[in-house]
Amino acid sequence: MYKNTEQKRIILESFKKGYFPTADELLQKIRKSYPDYSRATLYRNLASFCESGELKKISVAGQTDRFTNNVDCNYHLVCEVCGKIEDLNMPNAIQAPSKLLDYEIDYHELTFYGVCPNCQKK
Numbered sequence: 001m002y003k004n005t006e007q008k009r010i011i012l013e014s015f016k017k018g019y020f021p022t023a024d025e026l027l028q029k030i031r032k033s034y035p036d037y038s039r040a041t042l043y044r045n046l047a048s049f050c051e052s053g054e055l056k057k058i059s060v061a062g063q064t065d066r067f068t069n070n071v072d073c074n075y076h077l078v079c080e081v082c083g084k085i086e087d088l089n090m091p092n093a094i095q096a097p098s099k100l101l102d103y104e105i106d107y108h109e110l111t112f113y114g115v116c117p118n119c120q121k122k
């Protein structure tokens, strides 16, 4: 068995820029190096990383939730054909008001859906 801190470290080290795995994809990747890694541990640690802000869950319509370590990026592009996700650095990020309809606003996210260059060629 792996120690608790080790189990957490393995997850964070599996991420790289532009990688948006589902929990299952992440588990497959981790199990290549750590065959005994348990699904329950992964799910528990993913939830705790999302809570602490080290990872972020991305919910895309019609897809399983994905995770990213680029937690500062609130804008994403999604290809409706192949499901690819990309971080989008918006040249003119929306300045969200701190209050809307008496809600105190913490953050906002924006997802653009379209067809990626690869899928356009097909």
Ligand SMILES: [Zn+2]
Pocket: 079, 080, 081, 082, 083, 084, 115, 116, 117, 118, 119
């Ligand atoms: Zn595509």
